Amino acid sequence: MDIISIEDLSREFILKICKRASQIDEAEQRKERYNLRTKHPRKLATLFFEPSTRTQQSFKAAITELGGLHEGFSGTDTTSVSKKESIRDTIKMFEAFHFDAIVMRHKKDGSVQWAADVAKVPVINGGDGENEHPTQALLDLYTIYKQNKGSLDNVHIGLGGDLAHGRTVHSLSLALSKFKETTIYWSTEYELGMPEYLIKKLQSLGTKVIRKPSVAEVMKHVSVYYMTRPQLERMQGLLVDKIPALIEKYRIDMKKIEDLNGVILHPLPVNSELAEIEPDVFFSKKQGFYGQAENGVFVRKALLYTLLDETPHTSFDPHLSENLHTGNNRLQRNPGNHKTNMVVDTIDNGLVIDHLKKGKELFVADALQLVHKGYDRVLASISTKKTAFLKTNLPDISEREIRQVCLISPEPTISIIRDGKVIDKYVPLVCDNPNCITRDVFEDIPAKFYDDHGSICCRYCKHPYTIRSHKVSRDDQERYIKTLPEH
Amino acid sequence: MDIISIEDLSREFILKICKRASQIDEAEQRKERYNLRTKHPRKLATLFFEPSTRTQQSFKAAITELGGLHEGFSGTDTTSVSKKESIRDTIKMFEAFHFDAIVMRHKKDGSVQWAADVAKVPVINGGDGENEHPTQALLDLYTIYKQNKGSLDNVHIGLGGDLAHGRTVHSLSLALSKFKETTIYWSTEYELGMPEYLIKKLQSLGTKVIRKPSVAEVMKHVSVYYMTRPQLERMQGLLVDKIPALIEKYRIDMKKIEDLNGVILHPLPVNSELAEIEPDVFFSKKQGFYGQAENGVFVRKALLYTLLDETPHTSFDPHLSENLHTGNNRLQRNPGNHKTNMVVDTIDNGLVIDHLKKGKELFVADALQLVHKGYDRVLASISTKKTAFLKTNLPDISEREIRQVCLISPEPTISIIRDGKVIDKYVPLVCDNPNCITRDVFEDIPAKFYDDHGSICCRYCKHPYTIRSHKVSRDDQERYIKTLPEH
């Protein structure tokens, strides 16, 4: 089992983790600690491609207190894990070194799902880009569970800080919507409110979302107020001189929490310069975030215990499983539809890449290194047509080359010609989330999509994909979607 | 118990540590090692905000040989402990992760005392700025104790290298002065001699300080010669082309140690380029510094053993203790003395910040963001007065804001006005050691002072503070000093 996204985890699993965390928590109060039952110490690989202190140290504390070991890296400057080694190879290396589980953080969305696909041992997402950070969500849930007397039903929570950009708030609110009678309060007094699409989604899941005129008003209705960091780097619309006033409005101070009958949570670290939480509040009994940090250890211990206790030691398998090899991103088109026009006739064997953006055909030819490798290239940009095409006697095109072509000009049509006939014709799709790991050509990750109620979503970053090319008919699309697995 | 400064440690405690280190040392010769008696492995957090190899590895060896564990960081580049997270929060995080003790190094003076104030678990100073490095002093003392047949009385020691700037020599000589019949020899042949104030202080403590005309002469009288690194970066008065001749004079070579009946010590590392100790000396039987490095492990084991053996496991307390919240840096002045002049009459509620340096009043007003927050500001610089003042209807001023004001213009007078009356009037003091951690606005450390025989000293960096403002009368000062705790 892998832990990639909080949304993948069932209500039952979340409650099981909360219950186990609670047992571990109580044991700690009795000065007891659980140990993983196993013949040899279990080893956790901590692969932090992006530096981290809190998440990393919390995992290290967890595995260590369970009697296990850990190794890994934090940041890639002092290691040889550079841009030149693929995630796939890094994962296989750590498997070869007999790690029993992996926790990974990486700046690209979907990277950890790919690592989990490669690995035979459990992989836990320690944060993939702006995408997911499920153990943060789990520790938040456990903190609320504890505050809410051992339940996640009937939670009344306030959300604060940067509701527009923060991943934490997004994940947490969706996770709470798995439970009964959730009510989310937030204040409209500043610009960084909850996005409309998220409110709608939460409501569709049965969660009440209630706006209040001020933070102080929100406090009156909740037992937990979850504050988040301002994501200044993402507030591009804002004028710099408006920031102090904005921070002033949403900063948590003693006055705002006067009527709170509960605790303030925060994923930490608090930005000590902006001080989105006033220093005075740190001394209040309503400060709940230091305890929340400790809960992170209990939750991670509960997770590792669930994944590793009494499970057999996994022998290293030096082979890659076949299902990593191919994607499902080829939208087939009917070769029969193709008019064998004069231009194609001039090659008997090779390929045609059509529906390229005008002006991009030369870049595509260069990316394929046709001249260097000694193949023909015919580039055509016909004034009466909207797109350009490339024709070559290059016998085949690799997956990596297809990805390169798509990044230069999305949704090309590729036709394979043998003995003058089109024997295959398809449109390859590449996820269009610019931060998706599958767009890194050198990682060689076969693009995979799934069908989420009729919309095409990337297996890795989960972003929906919309087909743009007018050449792909509604029928073609529907036929393609039918080939995709459901999520 | 925390280990912050060698000067805080009693003669008895130092001897206790030396004795225990000696037992551990002898056990090592018998191939025996002590283990901390405890239910779960004890965990040491190694928080090296400044990179370190020697001190860090020595602590790691110590805790590991005692059967414990460690985690932490060295340098903050590969962690997310950045300038934006406060020391307070970093310390609470590591406490939340169940560490049993903390060793910390930081570039700011007094930072580790603050960490110790925050932490419930023992904190050991691994070096705070140029201030203190007590475990280095302890290992030096143990090395001398061993060389001096198990005693720290009657020590005859030579000091060499940079006596003018080195912290090591300063700490060590003061620590030796706690013991009987200490004699310190040094040579006047070069410019970097012992500072006059230190010689006086040592003599007042009963230590003999004797100058000799040459290093070779010093060697004749001592059983230990303690050599230190040249602090080139701090020798600003020196001409660069004088350095070779200077180093030549104080460099330890075979000729200089001819008459030494004892050993050369050095805190290491030796600068291999300057070679303040000649390569030949490394091969001499009089070389004592590699053994001194091993003693570092014994002393740190003795310390950790003393702090952690059989002590109960500390449960994490997520709250901050109240006494961290307030400083004692407000020098009260009599509000009755205040002439309610015309200018103040114009505000009924608000505050007056007086005795600002002329020209600084605008910076103070900007720091308080009066305009951004929508408050009045009246700035006055009267030609007949030496100082300027600021008047505003801002109802209150936070501790952080007071610190900001003091850094712009020290020793302002702050008057709080309610219903047209001055209800409070005080001068806030901020430590004036530029490297003191309390001057970092965003760390939110309430300034605390203590009374050291009538002089005001910073609790954190220990620097004495001299009141400059002529507005603070001798009576005001004395009244204030009476409110301070003794050290």
Next chain:
Amino acid sequence: MDIISIEDLSREFILKICKRASQIDEAEQRKERYNLRTKHPRKLATLFFEPSTRTQQSFKAAITELGGLHEGFSGTDTTSVSKKESIRDTIKMFEAFHFDAIVMRHKKDGSVQWAADVAKVPVINGGDGENEHPTQALLDLYTIYKQNKGSLDNVHIGLGGDLAHGRTVHSLSLALSKFKETTIYWSTEYELGMPEYLIKKLQSLGTKVIRKPSVAEVMKHVSVYYMTRPQLERMQGLLVDKIPALIEKYRIDMKKIEDLNGVILHPLPVNSELAEIEPDVFFSKKQGFYGQAENGVFVRKALLYTLLDETPHTSFDPHLSENLHTGNNRLQRNPGNHKTNMVVDTIDNGLVIDHLKKGKELFVADALQLVHKGYDRVLASISTKKTAFLKTNLPDISEREIRQVCLISPEPTISIIRDGKVIDKYVPLVCDNPNCITRDVFEDIPAKFYDDHGSICCRYCKHPYTIRSHKVSRDDQERYIKTLPEH
């Protein structure tokens, strides 16, 4: 015992390690792990002056699975091990901290041999510059041993990639030549072929070296094909635009391995951008390099087990052994041969440094800081002579100074004058491999040479040294070589 170079290891030792690795490998399949039998956990110091992930993690996995511990550093940015601390002192520090063995990587050739000379505990070479990486060679041999049914005789291996520059291929082929009936196949279809000198050396050792016209042809004859990284940074003769075509030729793809009845090995990491191994090959059953990575753990466990199991704990010796102190790099010349000419007569005591390159005499005088230290200097460049000389009343010259002089002008003649007579006359030699650690003046490593069948070789980097100076007669040379130890 130290592990510095694969060439030093006997056939018997290699087979012993393979056999033990094989036992550990089989135990792993049975979910069993060996533990080092020892009173206290054994500690491995991991001193990676150059960053490393694979080698470092592999060693960590090995010592950890054996029940031991490790500490150290990777890269020197986050430590205080800077250029200013000598290797000697770093090694003594880690010994003082009670490490039982050391693995070290450093960018300079010969550095690890020097570390091994300093250390009393076993030192393992984790890579010294471009020189040696014996544990890589051992794991390659074990992988071949396993593939070859438990034997290293009768190995038929193909070598690919950059045969001209790669250390791996060089070490591996020489190591295989220790065994019977080795046949090495390689393809001539690209420019980076095996160097002629290596082929001759292998043939002289009884190994068959066979060229084939293509990589695909090589595949037909081997059970192991060893592929290596292109060393682009060392292909200075190559035009950048030729690289794609070159890579194309030697890249391993499915077509090339069609006739391979065996496995592809690679030291990893594969460069994911150049893709010297095609992504498709990773999925083939002929992919052997992930298993090879796991073998690295088995081999390193076997090595550590061999070095550390049941050996007694080594007490730290704070002294440096005398034999580190002096080199054997002084080629004595007959003082009697010296004509006491007018120029020398003018000094009674001091030294003459002769046979300096013209124009370098001033740099030599400056390096000796004669003026700063207050000594005479007479520089002479006589028009009728090819070289220059320096005469001074400096009474003696240190080893470090000799090294500095040699780096400015190699093979000077140094004459020591006492009471007007030449009492000693010699030519000091310094290794002329520019990357040799002994050329780092501040490391203070006495140059040592050995006699390898009449040629003078550096003890540290093993490069042969050729005497250039025509002033050194054939007799002088032969007399000198006789003073050297054999290897």
